[in-house]
Amino acid sequence: MKRAPIFGLMAEFDSPTALALAARKAYADGYRRMDAYSPFPIEEVSEAIGHHHSRVPLVVLVGGLLGGIGGYLMQYWISVVNYPINVGGRPLHSWPSFIVVTFEMTILGAAVFAVFGMLALNRLPMPYHPVFNVERFAFASKDRFFLCIQANDPRYDRVQTEKFLQGLNPKQVSEVPH
Amino acid sequence: MSNPQETRTGKAPVLAPGYTFATVGDKISAIVLTRRTTLGWVLGFSVGLLLTMLLLVAVSYLLVKGVGIWGINIPIGWGFAIVNFVWWIGIGHAGTLISAILLLLNQPWRNSINRFAEAMTLFAVMCAGMFPVLHMGRPWLAYWLFPYPNTMQVWPQFRSPLVWDVFAVSTYFTVSLMFWFVGLIPDLGTLRDRSQSRIARAAYGFLAMGWRGSARHWKNYESAYLLLAGLATPLVVSVHTVVSFDFAIAIVPGWHTTIFPPYFVAGAIYSGFAMVLVIAIPIRRFYGLGDMITMRHLENCARIMLVTGLIVAYGYLVEGFMAWYRSDEFDFFMLKNRMLGPYAPLYWLLIFCNIVAPQVLWSRRVRQNVGALFGISIIILIGMWLERFIIVVTSLHRDFLTSSWGMYYPTKWDWFTYVGTIGFFVMAMYLFIRFLPMISIFEMQTLLPQAEVEAKAK
Numbered sequence: 001m002k003r004a005p006i007f008g009l010m011a012e013f014d015s016p017t018a019l020a021l022a023a024r025k026a027y028a029d030g031y032r033r034m035d036a037y038s039p040f041p042i043e044e045v046s047e048a049i050g051h052h053h054s055r056v057p058l059v060v061l062v063g064g065l066l067g068g069i070g071g072y073l074m075q076y077w078i079s080v081v082n083y084p085i086n087v088g089g090r091p092l093h094s095w096p097s098f099i100v101v102t103f104e105m106t107i108l109g110a111a112v113f114a115v116f117g118m119l120a121l122n123r124l125p126m127p128y129h130p131v132f133n134v135e136r137f138a139f140a141s142k143d144r145f146f147l148c149i150q151a152n153d154p155r156y157d158r159v160q161t162e163k164f165l166q167g168l169n170p171k172q173v174s175e176v177p178h
Numbered sequence: 179m180s181n182p183q184e185t186r187t188g189k190a191p192v193l194a195p196g197y198t199f200a201t202v203g204d205k206i207s208a209i210v211l212t213r214r215t216t217l218g219w220v221l222g223f224s225v226g227l228l229l230t231m232l233l234l235v236a237v238s239y240l241l242v243k244g245v246g247i248w249g250i251n252i253p254i255g256w257g258f259a260i261v262n263f264v265w266w267i268g269i270g271h272a273g274t275l276i277s278a279i280l281l282l283l284n285q286p287w288r289n290s291i292n293r294f295a296e297a298m299t300l301f302a303v304m305c306a307g308m309f310p311v312l313h314m315g316r317p318w319l320a321y322w323l324f325p326y327p328n329t330m331q332v333w334p335q336f337r338s339p340l341v342w343d344v345f346a347v348s349t350y351f352t353v354s355l356m357f358w359f360v361g362l363i364p365d366l367g368t369l370r371d372r373s374q375s376r377i378a379r380a381a382y383g384f385l386a387m388g389w390r391g392s393a394r395h396w397k398n399y400e401s402a403y404l405l406l407a408g409l410a411t412p413l414v415v416s417v418h419t420v421v422s423f424d425f426a427i428a429i430v431p432g433w434h435t436t437i438f439p440p441y442f443v444a445g446a447i448y449s450g451f452a453m454v455l456v457i458a459i460p461i462r463r464f465y466g467l468g469d470m471i472t473m474r475h476l477e478n479c480a481r482i483m484l485v486t487g488l489i490v491a492y493g494y495l496v497e498g499f500m501a502w503y504r505s506d507e508f509d510f511f512m513l514k515n516r517m518l519g520p521y522a523p524l525y526w527l528l529i530f531c532n533i534v535a536p537q538v539l540w541s542r543r544v545r546q547n548v549g550a551l552f553g554i555s556i557i558i559l560i561g562m563w564l565e566r567f568i569i570v571v572t573s574l575h576r577d578f579l580t581s582s583w584g585m586y587y588p589t590k591w592d593w594f595t596y597v598g599t600i601g602f603f604v605m606a607m608y609l610f611i612r613f614l615p616m617i618s619i620f621e622m623q624t625l626l627p628q629a630e631v632e633a634k635a636k
Binding site: 015016017020021023035036037038039040041042043044045046049051054055056057060064074075078079082083085094097098100101103104105107108110111112114115117118119121122124125126127128129131132137138139140141142143 | 198199200203325331332333334335336337339341342345346349352353356357359360364367368370371372387388389390391392393394395396397398399400401402405406409410412413416420423619620621623624628629630631632634
């Protein structure tokens with residue numbers, strides 16, 4: 001695939017409302033490969049760029065199930081199969097006393113999957129990303145809000161897209177080099 | 179969500195008015211990035227470091243000589259190690275309560291105290307974890323606690339509450355660490371973007387892992403953060419419950435009771451909030467953070483202490499009632515021995531610290547007085563430590579057989595180890611305040627009215 005000469009075009013806004021409006025308009029105009037950047041989470045913006053469902057909950061469910069089932073089976077195998085200890089003829093498969101460790105392993109599995117699943121879904125750690133090439137982008141963690149339309153979007157056109165972004169009343173529009 | 183800056187019925191705001199996105203971030207990050215290290219910081223850190231050295235001395239001597247250097251004996255085999263373990267781990271619980279439970283309950287005032295409360299949790303659990311390991315006699319074999327395939331072909335006994343404790347505490351530490359670090363990622367990105375020095379930029383950049391505040395990332399991030407809070411909530415309750423099982427599963431008089439789990443959890447939160455105030459009050463004063471950690475926060479913490487303190491008082495009452503109602507000779511003797519026996523002064527001091535003194539928190543004037551809150555928090559911390567001492571020692575020292583009665587007196591090595599962990603805790607908190615944002619920047623920004631998206635964009 002031929003790589004586009006630049007990564008995309010980035011517009012800068014000064015309020016969450018302006019960013020949400022711009023993102024909504026860009027989506028309505030047919031742009032899909034875009035992303036918005038803000039110093040704190042803004043639910044409306046994630047919705048506006050078409051990111052409705054996070055897959056994190058599913059990952060967490062899988063982690064919890066693996067942890068819980070694995071934890072119980074581990075105790076069963078150790079206490080009943082591999083290393084049975086007969087204490088006064090009490091049952092080897094004494095499930096009530098396995099509950100605590102099963103519970104803790106469920107939480108551990110779910111939490112580990114939540115953290116690493118979130119990082120993996122976000123493709124982090126990512127040491128390099130083109131948006132950092134824009135000098136003003138340092139303000140994305142301070143008080144500025146950015147919308148970036150990527151050059152690999154089918155509707156992207158160097159001139160038309162810039163015109164579109166300028167029409168959204170941004171503070172500034174800049175090129176994002178690779 | 180109501181506007182957190184609004185002042186209702188004279189309540190102090192959660193965040194003083196007049197801040198913008200930029201000034202919130204400036205104020206918090208400046209403490210780490212541009213503010214000069216003050217003499218006060220150096221002094222406080224040095225005290226912590228010195229006491230940590232004392233801890234190292236005490237631990238080294240312990241490794242050379244064994245647990246005989248402590249005051250423990252038969253019948254009192256647990257002593258300071260378990261007292262301090264339970265005390266420290268209880269302190270940690272307030273951090274998780276603030277960061278997880280208050281998040282789920284949609285209490286925005288938590289946003290300015292959750293970060294350092296979580297750090298407090300981490301360091302407290304580290305201190306707690308040292309004690310059972312040191313108490314084992316051969317701490318270098320601590321990994322035997324975990325189920326791993328080994329050449330001895332033995333496995334842990336999963337019917338023992340002590341093994342449950344290993345799983346509960348290690349899960350608690352792991353989850354607290356991850357929760358804290360996930361909360362830090364966006365702020366590490368902020369510090370990376372703001373720091374002027376190359377080394378700081380590289381260090382924060384490395385830790386931020388390339389966080390760029392993307393809307394897609396935020397969506398996954400928020401989802402993961404909420405789920406972690408949802409997981410940490412039952413976890414924190416389970417941890418002190420399991421700690422109380424260490425006692426309650428045994429048949430020792432005074433331990434074998436069903437009130438222990440709820441009463442332990444309430445006591446944990448009680449002492450934890452006292453520690454939060456002990457940390458928050460100096461921080462807001464010396465770093466000028468009164469706008470972010472306002473009287474509202476201090477008052478809310480005081481209210482939680484009052485409530486959990488009353489639950490603890492109820493626990494004492496039920497303990498006494500059950501000892502009488504059960505008509506068990508040994509239980510009743512345990513109660514009498516606690517109140518009138520050789521450790522009676524400590525018992526009555528505990529009642530004063532945990533039940534009598536905190537009742538002044540009913541008064542609004544006391545809750546508004548920073549100095550008084552600090553003093554009461556210290557009293558509660560002492561009281562909760564005494565409670566664990568009384569539970570561990572008075573139950574063990576005179577149980578069923580008169581011939582096996584004994585007394586427990588801590589030695590200087592007990593004290594060195596205990597004071598040493600306090601030093602370690604202080605040192606770790608000082609380092610944390612100096613190198614990481616002690617208040618969550620991005621969560622504070624969401625408290626600003628400007629952060630709300632106006633209706634036209636919804």
